[in-house]
Amino acid sequence: MAFEHKIQKKVEFSHTDMAGIMHFSNFFRFMEAVEHDFFRSFDKSIVGTRDDAGNHLGWPRVNCECKFFYPLRFEEEIDLHLVVREMRSSSIRYEVIFSRMVEDEYRELARGGITIVHVGVDPETGQMKARELPAWVQESISVAPDGYKVKKNE
């Protein structure tokens, strides 16, 4: 059972804004990128599945938030560390911690979270309905232990 996942992403020029730092909306794109890579680590994709009735299965976001401690700058290589914090019948809530080494310190730059819900989408009407978490999720993903903290890989 996995409760965490880690990737690195470099801040690109098109992520920055005229304040010279990564635009805050891009933290959410980074978070989503770890989530999708977490799915791929189980050979699963966030899109492209249908149920027997032909409904598309998807994972819309219910809520999200982020706290910003330090700015991210062009060409910095950022560690993104996803930790599963809560699972309900049809939703998953995870945190993403943004960090990098600054001199001798493994500095936390930002911390965000997203709650995603598993839904079926009627292909004709576009209506969404919550669904139970897929079997593979229930078998492969679990919530992190209470008080679990991320650390720099050695």
Add this chain to the structure above:
Amino acid sequence: MAFEHKIQKKVEFSHTDMAGIMHFSNFFRFMEAVEHDFFRSFDKSIVGTRDDAGNHLGWPRVNCECKFFYPLRFEEEIDLHLVVREMRSSSIRYEVIFSRMVEDEYRELARGGITIVHVGVDPETGQMKARELPAWVQESISVAPDGYKVKKNE
């Protein structure tokens, strides 16, 4: 004293993703757009000011969040309603309510919030330091009354 501001924005094609709806990161770009228009309503810009010591004055984001109730779709015209919820010595916290008419109902589609802080940025080092809210803010902007709720313009 103003505690709210309202603009409309249309969902563009480049705001959508392959799920056929506005990508969730763009809600934060919409929120920021109302904020900047709120500043412009006082003939002020979020950027471009310096103090006497040559420090750039800016408004980085400290935290933000959003709850999504209904998807936003291409070409929908959305009401964005900013409401100031809290002011401290150097920060402002505001909410943005996303709404539109759906049949006879003025439907709330999403609700988010951002806390911004007034800082001076050393032009040489890029270091940021919190600053008191500018005088014009203290004279022109106030917190909304307790329990204040947005309504459709008649």
Add this chain to the structure above:
Amino acid sequence: MAFEHKIQKKVEFSHTDMAGIMHFSNFFRFMEAVEHDFFRSFDKSIVGTRDDAGNHLGWPRVNCECKFFYPLRFEEEIDLHLVVREMRSSSIRYEVIFSRMVEDEYRELARGGITIVHVGVDPETGQMKARELPAWVQESISVAPDGYKVKKNE
């Protein structure tokens, strides 16, 4: 018969990059925005139509380009002027001129172009096939006269 269309767009903070100017990729998003507004001026949308066989009809881009003469900056209000330059059996090529008043001069800031093609998309396979321009396009849109030049509205 219409061969041109005009809208204004303001440069937003999220359009800028760390060079302090609008990121060049956003010129293409601006061009697309005029195109879609041109379609809306005929009560048509670039998406959402199907033919009798259930194929989705769409308008993918075949090629595009842009020349940049002056940078666009935050909060500048830009005139976007679309001019139809060529129509073939299934494609339309248009230019977009970016301008604004700078002191007494109506200055051209950038000039780009996009060729779009009308296609049917098989809903099962995602395969695209070129289609004749829709009847409404043939009846409502024409190519600009040779040498047609945009001017500031008086």
Add this chain to the structure above:
Amino acid sequence: MAFEHKIQKKVEFSHTDMAGIMHFSNFFRFMEAVEHDFFRSFDKSIVGTRDDAGNHLGWPRVNCECKFFYPLRFEEEIDLHLVVREMRSSSIRYEVIFSRMVEDEYRELARGGITIVHVGVDPETGQMKARELPAWVQESISVAPDGYKVKKNE
């Protein structure tokens, strides 16, 4: 002397649009990412340098274009191959070829180009002036041989 550079990029969810494919503006962000990685391969950054007079040195885009042959889809891994096509006293023009293996074929999906110019930016006025290519560029980068074609790495 180097005249080419290659990276891979995965199409992310936030790169897609409601047509289910990568939005065309993102091809330009991908091209820029190879360019910046090309610079980094010489331990150089596109930003952050100043001349003796305190002017910032930068590389604005003069023009760019792209031809689209096949759509790019979510989670596809794309080869981006930059080839230097022209160098003048203060500008560089390069092409980027987008490719990936589709069954047994190394398929070209898109081909674009960007002309960048070396400039000094006056920190007070923001005025840009063309500059000679830096010495390191003249010593390290050259134009690709006539008719040079990219191939899949073996």
